[in-house]
Amino acid sequence: MHIDIITCLPKLLKGPFSDSILKRAQDKQLVSIDIHDLRDYSANKHRAIDDYAFGGGAGMVMMVEPIDRCISHLKGIRKYDEVIYMSPDGDLLTQSVANHLSLSQNLIMLCGHYKGVDERVREHLITREISIGDYVLSGGELAAAVLSDSIIRLIPGVLSDESSAMTDSFQDGLVAPPVYTRPASYKGWNVPEILLSGHDAKVEKWRHEKAVERTKTRRPGLFQGDE
Numbered sequence: 001m002h003i004d005i006i007t008c009l010p011k012l013l014k015g016p017f018s019d020s021i022l023k024r025a026q027d028k029q030l031v032s033i034d035i036h037d038l039r040d041y042s043a044n045k046h047r048a049i050d051d052y053a054f055g056g057g058a059g060m061v062m063m064v065e066p067i068d069r070c071i072s073h074l075k076g077i078r079k080y081d082e083v084i085y086m087s088p089d090g091d092l093l094t095q096s097v098a099n100h101l102s103l104s105q106n107l108i109m110l111c112g113h114y115k116g117v118d119e120r121v122r123e124h125l126i127t128r129e130i131s132i133g134d135y136v137l138s139g140g141e142l143a144a145a146v147l148s149d150s151i152i153r154l155i156p157g158v159l160s161d162e163s164s165a166m167t168d169s170f171q172d173g174l175v176a177p178p179v180y181t182r183p184a185s186y187k188g189w190n191v192p193e194i195l196l197s198g199h200d201a202k203v204e205k206w207r208h209e210k211a212v213e214r215t216k217t218r219r220p221g222l223f224q225g226d227e
């Protein structure tokens with residue numbers, strides 16, 4: 001998979017991709033990520049990428065031209081499954097959205113800033129809009145990092161067997177059951193006996209029951225299929 005992220009704050013995106021699972025995925029060549037500075041596509045000598053909103057009002061709007069130039073340049077290199085705009089009013093990111101996008105070959109993620117992008121970008125260049133939650137971030141960069149992480153960890157070979165994505169919360173419509181590690185007893189706080197029994201089938205049954213119980217109490221909407 002290849003992901004191109006378009007941003008006016010490229011430094012913000014360096015951290016999330018330079019450590020742990022996302023770094024290993026790139027080292028293993030299971031994914032490549034290019035971060036593009038939108039200012040490099042500005043036709044303006046000051047490298048401006050935003051301007052005042054027509055009709056007035058507070059806040060700057062990201063201009064259509066640099067974004068179009070950048071996306072056209074990328075589309076000249078490869079074909080994209082989706083051109084995604086990170087926006088608080090997009091479709092909510094869920095495990096099922098991540099599962100679907102993890103099957104893509106090439107993705108563009110455009111990070112918004114200020115008052116957002118000129119609407120013509122959304123009308124003519126964007127194929128999908130995604131929000132990571134009902135709150136407003138200062139820009140789309142952190143959202144693009146979250147979306148990328150949720151997708152990349154699902155690419156076969158990225159996670160080792162023991163951290164397999166199949167046992168993640170949400171993957172089977174349930175949140176994950178509680179987990180414990182050594183010591184079996186700490187300050188009198190004991191690990192449930194069943195987990196020490198060595199009886200795999202019973203452990204599996206216990207985990208499933210706990211996952212169902214947790215989903216019902218913590219995320220009833222998920223349990224009823226509403227989320």
Ligand code: ADE
Nearest residue numbers: 086087088131132137143
């Ligand atoms: N940009 C600003 N807030 C956002 C959000 N919640 N999700 C995606 N992109 C955003």
